[in-house]
Amino acid sequence: MNKEHDITPEDFDALLRWLNPDRAGAGEKYEEIRGALIKLFTCRGCREADRLADETINRVTGKVRTIADTYVGNPALYFYGVAYKVLLEYQRKLTPPAPLPVHVPAPAPAAEEVEYECLDQCMQQLAPAESALIMEYYAPGDDSAAARRKQLAEQLGLPLNALRIRAFRIRAALQECVFRCVAGQTGV
Amino acid sequence: MSQAQEGRRETKQYLLGGLPPDALRALEERLMTDPAYLEELSVCEDELIDDYLRDALAPGEREQFERHFMATPARQQKLRFARTFRRYVAAHAPAPLGKKTEHPNSARLNFRAALMGLNPRVGLALAAGLLLCVLGGSWLLFRQGPNTDDIPRAGARIVAVELSPGLTRADGELTRASVPAGTDYVQLRLALPVNEYQSYRGEIIAADGRVLLTRDDLKAEQSTHGPVVVLNRRAGLLPPGDYRVRLSGLRPPAPPESLATYALRLLP
Numbered sequence: 001m002n003k004e005h006d007i008t009p010e011d012f013d014a015l016l017r018w019l020n021p022d023r024a025g026a027g028e029k030y031e032e033i034r035g036a037l038i039k040l041f042t043c044r045g046c047r048e049a050d051r052l053a054d055e056t057i058n059r060v061t062g063k064v065r066t067i068a069d070t071y072v073g074n075p076a077l078y079f080y081g082v083a084y085k086v087l088l089e090y091q092r093k094l095t096p097p098a099p100l101p102v103h104v105p106a107p108a109p110a111a112e113e114v115e116y117e118c119l120d121q122c123m124q125q126l127a128p129a130e131s132a133l134i135m136e137y138y139a140p141g142d143d144s145a146a147a148r149r150k151q152l153a154e155q156l157g158l159p160l161n162a163l164r165i166r167a168f169r170i171r172a173a174l175q176e177c178v179f180r181c182v183a184g185q186t187g188v
Numbered sequence: 189m190s191q192a193q194e195g196r197r198e199t200k201q202y203l204l205g206g207l208p209p210d211a212l213r214a215l216e217e218r219l220m221t222d223p224a225y226l227e228e229l230s231v232c233e234d235e236l237i238d239d240y241l242r243d244a245l246a247p248g249e250r251e252q253f254e255r256h257f258m259a260t261p262a263r264q265q266k267l268r269f270a271r272t273f274r275r276y277v278a279a280h281a282p283a284p285l286g287k288k289t290e291h292p293n294s295a296r297l298n299f300r301a302a303l304m305g306l307n308p309r310v311g312l313a314l315a316a317g318l319l320l321c322v323l324g325g326s327w328l329l330f331r332q333g334p335n336t337d338d339i340p341r342a343g344a345r346i347v348a349v350e351l352s353p354g355l356t357r358a359d360g361e362l363t364r365a366s367v368p369a370g371t372d373y374v375q376l377r378l379a380l381p382v383n384e385y386q387s388y389r390g391e392i393i394a395a396d397g398r399v400l401l402t403r404d405d406l407k408a409e410q411s412t413h414g415p416v417v418v419l420n421r422r423a424g425l426l427p428p429g430d431y432r433v434r435l436s437g438l439r440p441p442a443p444p445e446s447l448a449t450y451a452l453r454l455l456p
Contacts, residue, residue, distance in 0.1 A: 045259040
């Protein structure tokens with residue numbers, strides 16, 4: 001899998017130019033593609049999604065000067081084609097197959113408490129309206145959740161899906177905050 | 189089914205690793221080219237994890253979730269966070285939604301605070317009602333007593349079956365146990381993946397998905413192989429066949445947290 005790539009700064013510049021002639025736009029596109037590749041490899045069950053995404057990008061970067069002038073279409077799809085080959089190579093090399101997770105252990109009580117305390121701290125950092133929204137959106141009660149969320153969306157003047165996305169973004173930010181906090185406290 | 193619902197159903201199948209190849213390619217091309225869809229996929233991931241924790245996935249989906257979706261460390265980390273977040277929200281649950289959220293800082297409103305904000309007479313009446321409910325419930329509990337049907341009498345013939353978590357029929361690691369004629373009780377000894385809950389809920393589920401037995405307030409016991417939860421059932425109520433046993437952790441006031449499933453085949 002670890003093929004040698006002699007990626008030069010010129011290759012990387014060529015990649016960015018191919019993605020978008022505007023440097024800032026190219027950087028944005030690069031991050032989008034990398035994020036999508038990581039998600040793709042994760043969804044395919046690869047344990048080293050980040051590494052495989054970078055491997056894909058390196059391979060494309062190594063070829064970009066020969067394809068940029070002739071390739072027609074969205075560059076992201078070219079990345080997808082290369083990613084598929086990387087995925088097949090990865091799957092072939094899995095000997096024995098990656099162990100199936102038979103159980104996802106909850107953190108040990110002490111670690112769980114650290115995470116809980118971190119979450120409490122991170123909640124304090126949210127804007128009041130954000131913490132109110134997320135607490136209401138995720139409040140327990142399976143039977144009433146749909147009705148409650150609909151009512152909340154009406155109060156906020158948002159379509160239901162927009163509320164769903166907003167709640168997700170707050171939760172994602174909280175999750176990142178908690179991971180950073182736990183890493184800071186445990187040194188992991 | 190609306191287009192949005194159909195789209196979410198397909199995304200869920202993708203996340204569980206169950207999408208057919210042609211649909212898979214189309215979905216992944218969209219994932220690569222549409223940043224909004226990348227976010228939608230992440231939203232669906234969180235919703236899937238929440239559904240798993242509140243035990244809202246169908247049996248087949250649970251298996252796919254445990255075998256495919258949770259295969260990566262990143263997802264396992266997300267599940268741990270979701271557990272903690274769920275616990276936090278349950279402990280700080282806001283008051284029921286009113287007409288308008290006047291105080292955005294009220295996210296930490298709890299029931300006591302909500303009661304304190306009421307007219308004193310109304311609050312007193314509610315408190316009295318609550319007290320009656322508690323007393324009534326206690327009386328009923330006392331009157332009914334524990335479920336003695338699941339407590340083997342002295343000298344009963346018991347077949348004990350040790351079960352490990354997360355073993356699925358698809359993996360070919362089904363636990364088989366023979367229950368000879370004349371057996372009084374089948375004792376399921378569920379190895380605990382974690383032992384950090386006040387109590388546990390055990391459910392025995394038939395092959396057709398019917399829940400045959402639900403027992404709350406099960407306590408962890410020590411065995412030579414580590415902590416276990418013991419679930420007894422009269423042998424006559426468990427004919428030969430395939431079963432799943434679902435274990436959840438209980439830590440009030442948080443909702444039950446799904447911990448593990450066990451696959452079992454009882455033979456004559």
